[in-house]
Amino acid sequence: MRFNEKELIFLSRQPSERAAELGMRGPKKGDVMKRRLVKLIVNFLFYFRTDEEEPVGALLLEQCRVEREDDMAFSIAFLDEAERKYLFECDSQEQCLEWIDAIIKASYEFMRKNLIFYRSEIHRLTGKDPLEQYGISDETRFQVSSGLPPLPPPPT
Amino acid sequence: MPPSLRRSAALRVMKLNERSVAHYATCNSPPDKTGFLWKKGERNPTYHRRWCVLKGNMLFYFEERDSREPVGVIVLEGCTVELCDSESEEFAFAIRFDCARARIYKLAAENQVAMESWVKALSRATFDYMRLLVRELERQLEEAQQVALSQQAKNKPKKSQVQGGNGGRSKPTSLQGPLTQPTGSPEEGLLSLIPGKENGVSWNKPAGLSNGVGEGSGVVWEAEGRGDSVRPPPIPPRRKTPGGSLEDPVSPGTGCFSKLHDWYGKEVAELRVEWLQGQ
Numbered sequence: 001m002r003f004n005e006k007e008l009i010f011l012s013r014q015p016s017e018r019a020a021e022l023g024m025r026g027p028k029k030g031d032v033m034k035r036r037l038v039k040l041i042v043n044f045l046f047y048f049r050t051d052e053e054e055p056v057g058a059l060l061l062e063q064c065r066v067e068r069e070d071d072m073a074f075s076i077a078f079l080d081e082a083e084r085k086y087l088f089e090c091d092s093q094e095q096c097l098e099w100i101d102a103i104i105k106a107s108y109e110f111m112r113k114n115l116i117f118y119r120s121e122i123h124r125l126t127g128k129d130p131l132e133q134y135g136i137s138d139e140t141r142f143q144v145s146s147g148l149p150p151l152p153p154p155p156t
Numbered sequence: 157m158p159p160s161l162r163r164s165a166a167l168r169v170m171k172l173n174e175r176s177v178a179h180y181a182t183c184n185s186p187p188d189k190t191g192f193l194w195k196k197g198e199r200n201p202t203y204h205r206r207w208c209v210l211k212g213n214m215l216f217y218f219e220e221r222d223s224r225e226p227v228g229v230i231v232l233e234g235c236t237v238e239l240c241d242s243e244s245e246e247f248a249f250a251i252r253f254d255c256a257r258a259r260i261y262k263l264a265a266e267n268q269v270a271m272e273s274w275v276k277a278l279s280r281a282t283f284d285y286m287r288l289l290v291r292e293l294e295r296q297l298e299e300a301q302q303v304a305l306s307q308q309a310k311n312k313p314k315k316s317q318v319q320g321g322n323g324g325r326s327k328p329t330s331l332q333g334p335l336t337q338p339t340g341s342p343e344e345g346l347l348s349l350i351p352g353k354e355n356g357v358s359w360n361k362p363a364g365l366s367n368g369v370g371e372g373s374g375v376v377w378e379a380e381g382r383g384d385s386v387r388p389p390p391i392p393p394r395r396k397t398p399g400g401s402l403e404d405p406v407s408p409g410t411g412c413f414s415k416l417h418d419w420y421g422k423e424v425a426e427l428r429v430e431w432l433q434g435q
Binding site: 004122136 | 170175178189214226234235256287293303
């Protein structure tokens with residue numbers, strides 16, 4: 001699959017949400033833990049060799065699962081290959097929790113859900129649709145029921 | 157390994173979790189826009205008809221509508237979208253990036269309406285745009301909640317205002333998590349706030365996780381120092397930039413969403429006028 005690598009590399013140089021040197025291990029058997037500079041920018045996690053300017057790689061953080069693996073470690077796995085995990089080792093519990101939190105919130109889908117929630121709450125409290133003034137009320141991505149599987153009914 | 161033995165930077169290809177990215181294209185999360193577009197080839201200058209799927213800040217293109225895997229993807233972060241003149245194609249527009257030696261992706265729609273619709277959708281597809289919008293709505297919600305609270309105070313002066321023990325801020329009890337009917341307990345309301353069920357981000361690891369599902373979600377919010385379980389999900393943290401303003405190659409650097417939105421709208425309108433005048 002082709003992708004615009006140059007532009008992605010350029011993106012990796014932008015100010016990040018969060019950046020740190022972490023231990024990182026790839027998902028394949030035989031992958032070992034390596035020290036990497038890890039940068040969270042929009043919904044991408046870039047990782048660099050600590051002395052290089054261009055990233056070794058990037059992970060798109062959509063459709064992924066973040067799990068605490070240990071006191072100071074977390075993993076990222078993607079839904080289409082849930083057994084393959086990227087493992088990250090932090091320097092402290094606090095750092096580990098902060099990264100987990102940041103990565104969960106780094107997906108476009110997460111923001112979309114927030115937005116839909118705020119929109120409906122504002123509408124409920126004020127009777128007004130906050131998106132109307134921007135002329136974007138009808139965009140598919142802001143609709144509550146746009147293709148998402150229905151939530152399970154609340155237990156009785 | 158000495159630098160001379162590594163592959164030179166010019167030859168090295170950056171890794172990407174391509175399989176998962178391709179899966180994102182075809183999984184059941186709703187696309188923001190789909191349709192056929194003519195796309196100018198990467199190497200040769202002919203236009204190819206592609207089935208295009210816009211999801212979030214990614215534009216995927218497929219050979220056919222029912223192809224299982226995309227031919228490629230354009231990550232849209234940091235791009236500008238402009239109308240352009242093309243000798244062979246009417247209704248052409250381009251996706252352009254700011255970086256050195258960046259490619260210009262030329263696309264063309266079937267008609268005027270489709271072109272305008274795509275230009276509008278693509279120029280608002282960035283993560284940054286979404287983040288600003290979310291932040292703006294969160295601010296509006298807080299305002300609306302304050303208004304609702306002060307109205308409650310006026311209507312029922314004897315009722316205690318502090319609920320949930322969360323200092324000066326309390327919520328009307330009808331506020332629940334997103335997309336649900338009011339549920340029985342705060343934990344259930346909070347569970348529905350976890351994005352995990354739909355997009356797979358979850359805390360549901362039974363063994364070895366110091367927090368169970370209910371507490372796990374508490375970790376997500378508590379990391380922000382908030383213990384109130386009936387609170388809207390916190391917004392993504394602000395990107396740290398020098399000078400405190402949002403630096404975005406596309407935006408005019410304004411932190412105010414309505415200004416940013418107007419700017420996008422104005423840019424499209426101006427380009428359209430220019431294009432029409434040039435016809």
